[in-house]
Amino acid sequence: MAGPGSWWGRKSTPAKVETYTRWSFHFIALSEPTVVGVTAFGHMEARFALLVMAPVTAHVALAMVTASRALDWTVGRRPQPLRLLWALGAATAVVAVAAVALGRHGPGGAAEDTGTVLGSVFGATLCYGVGLTALGLKDRRRVVWLVLGFGTGAGLVAWAVGMPGLAALATAAFVTAASGFFAATSAFSIWLLNAVYALDEARETRTRLAVAEERLRFGRDLHDVMGRNLAVIALKSELAVQLARRERPEAVEQMIEVQRIAQESQREVREVVRGYRRADLEAELHGARGVLRAAGIDCEVGGETGGLPAEVQSALGWVVREATTNVLRHGDAKKCTVTVRRPEGRVVLTVRNDGATAPHGSSRTGGTGLAGLRERLSAVGGTLDAGEAGEGEYRLVAEVPLTARPALEVVS
Structure with missing residues (x-):
């Protein structure tokens, strides 16, 4: 019975890199509810923590589906998931803004603890959402604008809900840096995956060229065997025709020689074709x-x-x-x-x-x-x-x- 490693062993190198990349982003997405969950259950009552985790979990599920479809688009299996990308961007913005707005009222316990939890929801949602959205963007300039846009928006929302100007600026800088790091990781992973597939395609091309070169070598061998013999057969046959027209007995000798060369050619071709040369x-x-x-x-x-x-x-x-x-x-x-x-x-x-x-x-x-x-x-x-x-x-x-x-x- 095949062991668990046989599934991995049967994969080609590009398929292994793709599998590793795909599951890496899935685990990155799953770290979002882990970070928020540890903070929520550590600072809030269980029922309020569960309420906070519900939209975060939905956001993560959408992010994982989007990341999977974006990777399929990268390797050419699906069209670009534009609707999912817009949906993930909208969900990221909605969850982040809702977290900041609810943080001012502090349900479920002390306002300070609630603010800490919802602040983690705000930061984690933005950073992971922007980073995974970047998987579906091929133009790196759009990735830069995506990061700057969400970073600026985070600062404006923080300032709008009453956060001091310096704190709002720090929030914008933090979201821009963290989401930029995740986006850069996504961009590099996509570049690496494309490079591996391109190298594998180049390797297959080199292999085909090597096989073609071997076929050309075989063709040259066959030409070397048959070229001279066929030329001699043609000349001797023409000579035998001329001698036969003049009723010269040498015509028989020439045809015997043609027969001998033809048999020799047949043997040599058999050696080339069957590989006994x-x-x-x-x-x-x-x-x-x-x-x-x-x-x-x-x-x-x-x-x-x-x-x-x-x-x-x-x-x-x-x-x-x-x-x-x-x-x-x-x-x-x-x-x-x-x-x-x-x-x-x-x-x-x-x-x-x-x-x-x-x-x-x-x-x-x-x-x-x-x-x-x-x-x-x-x-x-x-x-x-x-x-x-x-x-x-x-x-x-x-x-x-x-x-x-x-x-x-x-x-x-």
Whole structure:
């Protein structure tokens, strides 16, 4: 049975950042009733404290819904929640003004205690409301005007209900600074979330470019195989036609040569398509490092590859190629290491990568790619072991004896 961590492990990096950002703002919103509740139940009777908490709780619920919809808009899942933004702004203003107005009458106990509670409602509602409203604004100048507007309004309301001018000014400064801090936090969080998604999209683009480059390389190989042979076939066929028209016996020899070149071309194309063309291990290691780094994966290659038999290099070269493909396609790797060791009488190639949320092929038996590698290695007396190595790491180990017997060519 999958553990609780599997839900988190299956998420991509941008999805993890989005989940973290979303729940961070939910917890920030929930801290508003916590702050007000501690003050209210500490300074007022329970029934009056509950009355104070009712509008605060409603304000928090509206703020959480607005924040969630604003984040959906940020990542392109919903339109901008303009109605919710206006509703949250209006609710913030209404609750804050009502708290200041009721503070002058002091219901539910001593006026000083009541003023303290309603003052906390006033400050918390404004600061949290403005900060969470900023999530739904893309233009940062509007965020600045939002903060300044609510800060100025807080000072004017405080002065209007009888607060001294200096105290009203201090109130405006406090609301502006605190709400500005929350708004800046919201703006930075949105910027960071967008940056993570942009980086992930760029990484996918680099991966596609790397795959396209590999396809171009395959196309060049096929062109190299067929280009010269087809040109020779065309020339010899034309020569055979001319000789046949002159009834020269050499025409038969030319057509026999055309037949031989065509058969040779068929064999070479089969080798390219089926992958039985020899692969140079050093070239494959260099290519794997370039492809993985282009995909944003840190790749380290170590070990000595010089002097290996051609059969060993070819078999291990295909292991490197398949392992590189697996790292690109599976999991969420950030680092990959490829090492070549040469214990006595054998060569051991090890590929390790992190971010293995699921095995490459779902088991040590593996999929068709790993099955094909086992066939290649068994042809030279080698073995392959692949699977999770713990803590999100995937490991592939190929071992080939240095006295590898030549691989048998597979024909259709």
